[in-house]
Amino acid sequence: MRYLPKSPSDRQQMLAEIGVATIDDLFTSIPAEYRLTRDLDIPRQHGESEIIERFRGYAEANANGYASFLGAGVYKHYKPVVIDSLIQRGEFLTSYTPYQPEIAQGTLQAMFEFQTMICELTGMEIANASMYEGSTGAAEAIMMAVRVTGRNAAVIARTVHPEYREVIRTYATHQEIPLSEVAYASNGRVDMAALAAAITNDTACVLIQSPNFFGTIEDVAAVAELAHSKGALLIVSIAEAISLGIVKPPKEADIVSLEAQSFGVALSFGGPYCGVLACKEKFLRQMPGRLIGETKDVNGKRGFVLTLSTREQHIRREKATSNICTNQALVALMTTIFLTVYGKQGMQELAEHNLAKADYLRSVLAENGTILFDGAPRFHEFVLDVPEGAAEMNEQLLEKKIIGGLTLHEWYPELGPGASLWCATEMTKRKDMDAAAAVLAELGQAQLVGQ
Amino acid sequence: MSTMTAVPEVEAATKFVGTPKKVSTHVNQNEGLIFEKSSPGKKAYRLAELDVPAIDAKKLLGPALRTDLGAMPELSEIEIIRHFTRLSTWNYAIDLGMYPLGSCTMKYNGRVNEAVSRLEGIAEAHPYQPQALAQGCLQIMKTLEDALIEITGMDAITLQPAAGAHGEFTGILMVRAYHESRGNARRKIIVPDSAHGTNPATAAVVGYEVANLKSNAQGMVDLAELERMVDEDTAALMLTNPSTIGVFESDIHKIADILHAKGALLYMDGANMNALVGKTRPGDFGVDVMHLNLHKTFSTPHGGGGPGSGPVACKAILEPFLPKPIVVTEDDGSLALSFDRPQSVGRVRIFYGNFGMFVRALAYILANGPDGLRQTTEDAVLNANYLRAKLKNAFELPFQQPSLHEVVFSDKLQAKNGVKTGDMGKRLIDYGFHAYTVSFPLVVSGAMMIEPTESESREELDLLVDALKQIAREAAENPELVRTAPHSTRLQRLDETAAARKPVLRWRGQAETGLEVGTPAKEW
Incomplete structure (x- = not known):
């Protein structure tokens, strides 16, 4: 097998040094009745050219020339060409989560730049180092609002992407967060009267999307004023990040959940994409996901580290702000390069x-x-x-x-x-x-x- | 730049300082933040000519028009290439050498995987394009699903979850839906104290109480304790097998029986599946539902922390509860997405999952075939046992049972001199390796968890053995050298406490260190 760097004699010598006769002597802890004694029934080993040919076939079975x-x-x-040539560098592509900052400053500094750009674009004070994608990001934002306000319910505009709403329902059901939906007015924006009626003393947040699912740009300031007057937070979900180049940022929101796929990321039949949460600084301790912070090394040189991990599952276990572990580092890097290419x-x-x-x-x-x-x-x-x-x-x-x-x-x-x-x-x-x-x-x- | 021998000179003459064989120090480029390199008016783009009439944005958008983009950078293309290339050289990566990180399965990422994921018909497929025009994508999903079902010995699968923890979330949602369908969601999930932190966090997110199961003296599931804990209110046990100490739970069938006798389910965290593929199947040893990490076992690249992909496989009893949609075969042989799933837990993510990772994982499976996958598992286990044999005299081995794909040592011998697992991990960086997994699993005090994977040659393993043995000697004879490591990196130990106490999470406009004002920072 071409990925395995061992000769048959390497294997024999290593077995001898371990002190066993055959490889199966190393698998004796698996009870005999559960050991697989046949080949897996999967496609046979393919040569590289066969793999490419096979995937070309899949590609041709899709829409072409439409x-x-x-x-x-x-x-x-x-997607500017420089994105792909940079992210295919093995030092980005094949590096691990930057838990050892001394040998991961490349990823860490790029993520710090990503967080800064997301703040600039969304008008928020802080941003995390990315989430799975926009729909789960929106669901996490709602759970975050519940923790911040101590209230329990969420009001969602019907013009939020229908699949986002489905995902939110899945998350909310088991958190016992009651959801209510608010209709749109004849101009496609959220119906303000219906929204006013939907917000109760138990409403932790209002979630709208802007531009919304119909492409209409919401009056974020007006929705924010209404939500805030009733003690609820406003979450703005943005599915089309390119809009931020020309549409006023949702500064009045408390949390922004952005899907950054538009910044240079392939459609790829639905993923991977790049969600990210940005918010007011005062909500920092309730923010889920990885955060990169600036610090100094023992010689006083500037460097970057994963920080505030006491919020996260590997420290807090069942008391964590979220069970989320990975981010979308490589995709976030793609968006960072995209934003650098286009710039201000x-x-x-x-x-x-x-x-x-x-x-x-x-x-x-x-x-x-x-x-x-x-x-x-x-x-x-x-x-x-x-x-x-x-x-x-x-x-x-x-x-x-x-x-x-x-x-x-x-x-x-x-x-x-x-x-x-x-x-x-x-x-x-x-x-x-x-x-x-x-x-x-x-x-x-x-x-x-x-x- | 500090050098490898950055120890007090007087002492250096008498105390042992190891000699890294894998690396030499070399010059690397300084680079500020992208914002510090920006100058107004520079460009790295030119748009295509507009083939429709220009618009008046002010007129179309009115008060919604944005007029200021703040501190977004402005640079030329060469500066962008240099900026990110320089940054990249500050990273360690699989392409540079071994990651002995336990439970992380940092294996080689085949490049053909990247090539096929970029074929235009695949990379540019829109998730809503008509299904008749997306047959290629659906075939990729179906072929991968079938292979993963066969590999795990389960009956059904969803590819939707975006990562391992997301897979856990999905699996436990299905457990909950299963119990609810039988009239009672039940109240608690049992999680061993050796488990990954995501396990208890997941159970909590799905609304379950977490009951911690203490491991026995061998670091394994304590059957008597499990039997005592499992009751009619237990929804499931979340078990990692092989466990986080790299040992197969030989009593797995008894564990499954104890759970099943009370109507509870066995969830398996598939983080350590690299020890099992082609040698045994979770579906055959009593697992009801499990997740896989395509970014571990199936070689999709880690990318510095994502994207991942966390498919969930299950037995037939849980199939009705899979997230929707699922891929089905129509009567005419074509593939389709089925949304008609009344008992489904719903969606856990928009669209169908991290599809680009499916492409890569399938390419990996095809490159291996059944013989290659089995050899892969055997080599992974061979490598771990080789390291164990070579290092067992240098470090304490807290558990004596046979190891599969990873081995856990502890810092007990070195801690006597004040050298902790974290220090030796940092010192390993000076020897040209990434650190092993430090202080995990929690059941071992001062854990040093090492998973070489199948991707390492005997030469690379020998270099690691040599490095760790030299570090053990340094710990005995020159502990301060290890305690202050790394010495050879761009930056030395970073102040993580200060970072958390006064968080600086974004650039705010002043260049604090690095290039001084007035130095020729720009390219012109």
């Missing part, structure tokens, strides 16, 4: 391009459909309603090798069968947008004829 308008919590942006100006320009593309897409699709939730600003996603039904529309689009917007009927039956969620990023080409619009126009014509 234009796509899917977003909905995960976004295709350009590039983030703004990039976000503006996203805005421009989505505005064009909206304008061409609006010719043969209705754009829902007008009246509030949006970033690069919007809901389109077509009379023919979203499923029929997407079938027609697929014939032209276009993957249309995500149908919303199952998650939002109240929107009817015609609603779908469309997204354009800086990667979306005008010709594909025009082609999609042409299919919609044909569909409209066909329906007119049919009538």
Whole structure:
């Protein structure tokens, strides 16, 4: 086996030095009746070229050469080449969690830079060194708010990503955190009157997403004022991190849960991504996840360490703030490099391009459909309603090798069968947008004829 | 830079100072924080030309428009490459040498895994693209699932959990759902005192009381004590097997019987699965539910602390409770995601899991095949026992039972001279290795836990043996040298107490050390 650095004679000599005759003498602690005496029934050993060939086959069995308008919590942006060339350095790729800071300053300093950038982008005072991804990050944020306030319930906007809400339900059930959901108003933003009614004396936090699942930018300041007036914290979940280049940061929030996938991380059929929690400094002791702090070595030189681990499970065991152990260090490094490449100006320009593309897409699709939730600003996603039904529309689009917007009927039956969620990023080409619009126009014509 | 022989000169002549054979010191580059290198107006990007009309952001966004991005850095591409390359050279890594970290399974990460995960049709697959256009991704998941089910001897699996602790959370949720379906969630989870900290933390997150099971004198499950503790209110035992001292629980079937007799379940923490693959199967020895760590046993890279991946495998009785969706085979042979799972614990994560790690783990399994996986386990166990044989006279071996993939020594002999396990771990850094696992498991005072994995050659093992023996001699003859280690690194011991007392968790604008103002810090 090509990964194993031993010759047969190495093995024999080592067995002799241990003082046993055969390798199976080292497995005698496993009761005989449980020892496997046959080969595992798995694919045979493959040569490297066969492995590549096999995965090429898998890749070809996926969509190829399709234009796509899917977003909905995960976004295709350009990934500068330097990201991959840097993260494939073995010193980053194959290093362990930085528990020995003297030989892990590379990872530690990069994570400290990550924490700083996340603070700058979100308007929060502190950030952790990343979480699994956005949905579990939001669930952890709610549990954190419960610990901070001593209250027990959470109010969640219906415009938070539906799968995020499912994940939160899974976590909340066993923490016995009652959840209530608040509807959206006609402009797509959270319904403020319903929100006011939903917050009680037991509400630890209000969770909203901005831009929300429909792409609408929430009035964070107004929601914060309402939540705070009733003694609840505000958690803002952000699924499209690129929006932070041009949309005001949610400074009024108490906790921000960010999904940073957009910062240079591949779609990869759903993961790995990069969640991160940022918050006001006063909540530091209740923050879950790893934190990197600055300190000095015995000679007074600046260095970085994992810190405040007394919150964590390996010290506190069942009394820990969370059971979370790993972060997403390598993915956080990718986002850090991405943010360094675009920097202060590039983030703004990039976000503006996203805005421009989505505005064009909206304008061409609006010719043969209705754009829902007008009246509030949006970033690069919007809901389109077509009379023919979203499923029929997407079938027609697929014939032209276009993957249309995500149908919303199952998650939002109240929107009817015609609603779908469309997204354009800086990667979306005008010709594909025009082609999609042409299919919609044909569909409209066909329906007119049919009538 | 300090040197290897940074000991008081007078004493140096008389006291033993070891000679590292694996490393020499060399120059490495200084580098400030990225923010300290930034200058307004520098760029490392150029966007594609906009092919749609430009917009007026102020008009579209109104008061929601952002006008200031704070201290985000501005640099050119060469500076970015140098910055992160310099940082990278300050890290130790598997690619540089052995990590003797026990329970962490730091093995070689095959590069073909990285190559296939970057194939465009795989890397750019959107999780919501129509299932008919995602058959390749679903085939990868199904093939991996089938292989992991066969390897563990279980009946069903979910790949959704994002890491080991997340897998534990998922597994215990399923335990809870199982008991609830039978009318009573039960109240407590039993966790041995030798367990990883994530085990009790997980039980608490799922709303269970944690009952600590004291290990017996051999560091193993105390059967009498277990029998006394298990009652109709016990939901499960969370057991690591082989245990955290690297020893197989030979009474595993009795443990399972004690639990099952009271309707409780056996959860296995799969952290140490690298000792078992191809040699025995948890499903065959009574385990009801377990998690795997793809970033340990199945070689997906640690990346400095993640991403991980923590699939959960279970017996048929727990299958209805798996998180949704699951991958199913349709009548026409195509694959689909099934959401119709009324008894499911729900979702534990958005989408389907850390898919990129599935790709890498499957590539690893294919590179090995059944013969390679068995040889891998055998070599891992061979390496641990070789180290045990070579080091047992230098360090105290608190437990005498046969070791599988890792061996736990203690600092008892060296502590007499005031040298602790942590000190020797730090000194090992000077010899060109990462430290072993320090002070864990908690059942051994002054634990030194060593897991070489199969990835180490005999030469590398001999270098470790040589280093540890020299350190043992230093501990006897020159304890201060060990107590103040490491001496050869960029930075020496860091003040962790100060870091925790007055946390500085982000850069705030002043360069404190490193390059002085006025020195040519920038590239131009």
